[in-house]
Amino acid sequence: MKRERSEPQTLKSLSTAAAASDVWQLRLYVAGKTAKSVAAFENLKRLCEKHLPGKYRIEVVDLLVHPQLAKGDQIVAIPTLVRKLPPPIRKVIGDLSNVERTLVGLQLRPAKGESDKTIDRREPGRARL
C-alpha cells in the first residue's frame, strides 16, 4: 500500500529556503493505519502546505506491506519521516505534532537561538550547533 502524493503548487512561498528549483522528497514510514500514522500524515501535509507549497512530494511507506524497506532507511521507530531530498538525509520520528520541532528536524527552521529567517541547508551540522 504505497501511496504517493504530489500536491500541485498553489502559492509562491516567501521562504528563501525553497528558492532552489529542487523538489523536497519526503518519505513517511508507517505501520498500518494507526492513530499515530494518520496523525503524522495529517500533520506533515499541513506543514508542507504551509512551508513548502508546491515543492514537495510525500511518499508513504507502509512497513506492514513492505517490511524489507525498513532496512534501507534504518527505520526503527514508527512513524518516521525521512527527508530524502534535498541532502543530507534527515529524520523526524514521532507523530509530528510539534510543528516547531518538525521544522527544525527538516531543517526548514534553524535550531533554537538562531534567527528565524536564516536557513542553512548546506551545513546542517553547524546550523544545529
Add this chain to the structure above:
Amino acid sequence: MSKAATDNDRKNRSLPKAATGIQGLDEITGGGLPRGRPTLVCGGPGSGKTLLATQFLVRGVTEFGEHGVFMTFEETARDLARNVRSLGIDLEKLVGQNKLLVDYVNVEPSEIEETGEYDLEGLFIRLGHAIDSIGARRVVLDTIETLFGGLDNAAVLRSELRRLFRWLKDKEVTAIVTGERGDGMLTRHGLEEYVSDCVIVLDHRVTEQLSTRRLRIVKYRGSLHGTNEYPFLIDENGISVLPITSIALRQKASDERVSTGIPRLDAMLGGPGLYRGSSVLIAGTAGTGKTSLAAHIADAACRRGERCLYFSFEESESQLVRNMRSIGLNLASWLKRNLLRFHATRPTAYGLEVHLATFHKLVSDFQPRVVIVDPITTFTNAGTSAQAESMLMRLIDFFKSQQITAVFTSLTHGGNPEHNQARISSIIDTWLLLLDIELAGERNRGMYILKSRGMAHSNQTREFLLTDHGIELKDVYLGPEGVLTGSMRLAQEMCDKSAVLSRQQQIERRQRELDRKRQALESQIAAQRAQFEAEEDELKLLVDQERTAADVVHRDREEMSRSRKTDQPGKARGSRSRRTTLKGGRR
C-alpha cells in the same frame, strides 16, 4: 493414553533447552539456553558478549541446523564478520547460504529529531521480516541498549523493550540479548528487569596484572545450573567455558599399568610400572634429573604409540628437545609424528584460572594419554599458594577423570622434601623422590619411591645415572659410612670384583693340581697294564707252543697205533678232555 500423559508431564517438567554449542556452557546450563525465550548476556566492554552471541548463532547453524538472525546495533555487518573471522567463524559464508542474516541497525542521533508519540514498530517489523525470511530459530540483539543513546524518550524505549522481549517469546525464538554492565546493576538500563528467564554475566578481571575471564549464570528460571564463576577462554576457536569446580570424586580406577620407560624403575614399582590414570609426582632439588625422568615417561608413552602432552613452564620446546637428545631421547621424532606436543609458556603469562582453562582445552584438543607438567611449583608465581594449591587439586582431578596419566615435577628447596609438598602430596598416587647424595667430595643422584598407591614397590634407594643412552638406576652400597654412590660405589664394586677374581683363580689352581694328579695316576695305571699285557702275551705264546707240541705227539701216536691196529675211540676221548682244561686255565 496414560503413557502419553506421563511423557507430556516429563516434557513439561524439564525446560526445553537450545544447546549453544559452546564448550562447557552447555554443561553448566544443563543443556543450553532456555528454548524459545530470551537470555540476557551482560558484561563490561571487551568481556566477550558479542563473541558469545555470535558463536551461539553460528553453532546453531552449523551444529544444530537452526538458522539465526544477528541484529547488531554497534557494528556493521562487515565489521562483525571481520572481527569474528580471526576466531574461525565465517559469517559471510553462512549469510551467503541464507542460513544467517545480519541486520545492522544504526540510529544516528545527529540526523534525528523527535516530535510527538512514536513506537519501535519499525524494529519489530525489521526483526520479524528477518526471522521470517530465513526461518530463524535463534536471534541475537547486540547491544539493544544502544537505542537509549539514539532516542530520547526513555519511557517509550522501556515499554517497547518490554514488548519486544514478550514478542520474542511469542515468536518462540531462542534469543540472546546483550547488555553493557552498569553501575550497581547488571546492565546500564536495567534490561534484567525485562529478560527474566536466564541471565549470564561475563567478567574480565585483572588481579595482580593477570587477567582472567569469567562467566557466571546469575539466574536461570526453571532450571538447575552451576552457580560458580567459571573461567573461560577466548582463543582461535572462540569461547570455551570450563566447568572445573563441578568435578566430583567419581573417577574410575584403571588396573592397566604403563611403563615408565626405565625398566629398573618399573621393577621398583613392582614390575609393570605405573597405573594408567594415576598421578605421579617427581620431586627433587635442582639438578636431580626431574625433567629427564619426566621426558623418559613421555618417550615411553610415545613408544607405545600414545599421545603425550608436555607442559613446560621453564624450558622452551627446542631447548628441551636438545637437552633430552644428550641423554639419548629423540623427542623430535615423536613431535614429527604428532605423538608429542609441547606447550611452553611462562607461568606468569596469565592467571591460574586461565592456565587451568588452557590445560582443559589443550587436553580436549589433543586427547593425550599422558600429560607432563614441568614443573608445578612455578604456579605459585601466578597466584597465591592457596590458589595454586586449589588449582593443582582441580588439575589432578581433571586428569584423573580423563584417565590420563599425569606426571608433575616439583622443585624442592632443601630441608625435608616431604614438607615442601605436603599440600598436594595427599592427592598424588606415586611419589618419586630424587635426591642429592653428597659424599667424599662428590655429588651424585639418588632416587627412591616415597609412596606408590596400590602396588608393592621397592623401598630401596637407587643411584640415578644420566647416561648418553638414558637413565640408569644402580644399586647403591649401604656401607658402614652410609650409602655409597658414584666413585665410591665404583671402588666398592672394583674391590668386590677383585675378590671374586682371586677366588676364581684359587679354584682354577686347585683344579689344575687335581688334573695333574689324575694324569700321573692314569699313566701309572697304563704302565702296569702294559706290563701285564706283555706277561699275558708271553703266556699265550707258551700255551700255543705247548699245544702244538701236544698235537704233534698225538699225531705221531695215532700214526703208530694205526700201524699197530689199536682201538680208536679211547684215544679220541683222552685228547678232547685235555683241551678243555687248557681253555679254563686261560680264563
